[in-house]
Amino acid sequence: MRKLLGAGGFAALAALGCMGGAQSAPAKSLVEEAKGHFQPLPSLPTGAAAGLRAELGRRLFYENRVSADGNVSCGHCHQADLAATDGLPKAIGVNGKENPRNAPSIFNASLNFKQHWRGDRESLEEQAEKSPTGAVSYGNPDFAAVVAKLKAVPGYADLFAQAFPGEGDPINQKNWGVAIAAFERTLLTPSRFDAFLKGDAKALTPKEQAGLQKFISLGCVSCHNGPLLGGNSFQKFGVQEDYWKETGSPKPDKGRFDVTKSDADLYVFKVPQLRNVEKTAPYFHDGSVAELPKAVKIMGKVQLGEELKDEDVAAIVAFLDSLTGPVPANYPPLPSLPDAPK
Numbered sequence: 001m002r003k004l005l006g007a008g009g010f011a012a013l014a015a016l017g018c019m020g021g022a023q024s025a026p027a028k029s030l031v032e033e034a035k036g037h038f039q040p041l042p043s044l045p046t047g048a049a050a051g052l053r054a055e056l057g058r059r060l061f062y063e064n065r066v067s068a069d070g071n072v073s074c075g076h077c078h079q080a081d082l083a084a085t086d087g088l089p090k091a092i093g094v095n096g097k098e099n100p101r102n103a104p105s106i107f108n109a110s111l112n113f114k115q116h117w118r119g120d121r122e123s124l125e126e127q128a129e130k131s132p133t134g135a136v137s138y139g140n141p142d143f144a145a146v147v148a149k150l151k152a153v154p155g156y157a158d159l160f161a162q163a164f165p166g167e168g169d170p171i172n173q174k175n176w177g178v179a180i181a182a183f184e185r186t187l188l189t190p191s192r193f194d195a196f197l198k199g200d201a202k203a204l205t206p207k208e209q210a211g212l213q214k215f216i217s218l219g220c221v222s223c224h225n226g227p228l229l230g231g232n233s234f235q236k237f238g239v240q241e242d243y244w245k246e247t248g249s250p251k252p253d254k255g256r257f258d259v260t261k262s263d264a265d266l267y268v269f270k271v272p273q274l275r276n277v278e279k280t281a282p283y284f285h286d287g288s289v290a291e292l293p294k295a296v297k298i299m300g301k302v303q304l305g306e307e308l309k310d311e312d313v314a315a316i317v318a319f320l321d322s323l324t325g326p327v328p329a330n331y332p333p334l335p336s337l338p339d340a341p342k
C-alpha cells in the first residue's frame, strides 16, 4: 500500500492525526481532506435541443422492437430498480445469449473517461451506436435493420425530425447514438456524499466518516477518486496477487489485453465507479462476487496487499452506501412507446 500513496498520501495520514507530531498543526477537517480526492457530481445539462433529444433517447432506450427477437432494449439490462444494472453475474441478451461480462450501471456513466470494462468504447455515442448490432445484445445483422424497424413505427418520424431539425433523413445510426447519449447525460445520481463534499459535514454519519477515512488512508483512493470514485483510469486487477484466486472466477478474463494486445494491459480493467455500488451486485467484471463486503475485502487483498479487519470492511461498506442517490425521475420507461399496443 505504501508505494501507492505518494507524498500526498502521507500528508493525508498526518492530517488525519494518524502519525506522530500531528497535534501541533490544526487537523485538516475530513471534508477538506475529501475534497482533495473527490468532487461532487456536476449539474445537469440544459437547453431545449438537449431536452428533445434526451426525450427521444429515453424512448429509444426502452424500444425492444428493434432487437432481433423483439425482447431486448437497453432497459432490459440496465433496469431502473437495480440502479441501471440487471442483477445478473453476466447479462443475458437476444435469444437468451450470455454476454462475456457483467452489466455496469449507466447512471453517471457520462463522466467515465471511456466506456465498458475494457474501455473499448470511447464515448456514450459510440457505445449506443454499436450496441444494436452486438451478436449477444440486440442481434441485428447491421444498423440498416434497426433503421428499417424504427421507420416502420410511424411515431418516430416526427420525434426524430423535432430532435434533429433541418436534417433530411434524421432516422440514422448517428442520431440514434446522439439521442440515447443525450438521455444518459441526464442520469446523474447525487447523494449525501455530494452534500458532504459541499461542506455539510453532518451529511455522513460517524461510521460513514470512519469508512471514508479508511478508504483514504488505506489507499483505495489512489484508484477510486474524482466525482465517480473511479471511471477515470485503467488499472490491473490483481496488483498483489492473481485476482481469480480470491474471486473464484472460473476462466480469467485478460481484460484490456484482448483489446490492445499489449502485454502491459494483461488483466487491466477500467476502474469502475463506486456511485450506487451497494445496489449494483454482483460485483467485478464477471459478476463473480455477490456481496459488497466480500468485494471490499478482495480489493484490500489483491490491490493493496492488506487483510482488512471486519470492522474496517463494515465501515467502508457504510461509507459506500452513502454514495447511493435516488433513481432519476426521468429514468423509468414512459407508459407507452410510439404506437405501442395500449
Ligand code: HEC
Binding pocket: 061, 072, 073, 074, 075, 076, 077, 078, 091, 092, 093, 094, 099, 101, 102, 103, 104, 105, 106, 109, 112, 114, 115, 116, 117, 118, 124, 127, 128, 131, 132, 136, 137, 138, 180
Ligand atoms: C444484453 C444486455 C445489454 C443490453 C441490451 C445493453 N447493455 Fe449496456 N452493457 C451491458 C454489458 C454486459 C456491459 C459491459 C460490457 C463490457 O464492458 O464489455 C454494458 C455496458 C454499457 C455501458 C458502459 C458503462 C460503463 O461503466 O462502462 C453503457 C453506457 C451502456 N452499456 C449503455 C447501453 C445502452 C445505451 C444500450 C442500448 C442501446 C445498452 N447498454 C444495451 C449489457 C447490456
Ligand code: HEC
Binding pocket: 004, 215, 218, 219, 220, 221, 222, 223, 224, 234, 235, 236, 237, 239, 269, 270, 271, 272, 273, 274, 277, 280, 282, 283, 284, 285, 286, 295, 296, 299, 300, 303, 304, 316
Ligand atoms: C490499484 C487500483 C485499485 C485500488 C487500490 C483499489 N481498487 Fe477497487 N477496483 C479497481 C479495479 C481495476 C476494479 C475492477 C476489477 C474488475 O472487476 O475487473 C475495482 C473494483 C472495485 C469494486 C467493485 C465495483 C463493481 O462495480 O463491481 C469495489 C467495491 C472496489 N473496487 C472497492 C475498492 C476499495 C474499498 C478499495 C480499498 C480497500 C479499492 N477498491 C482499492 C482498482 C482498484
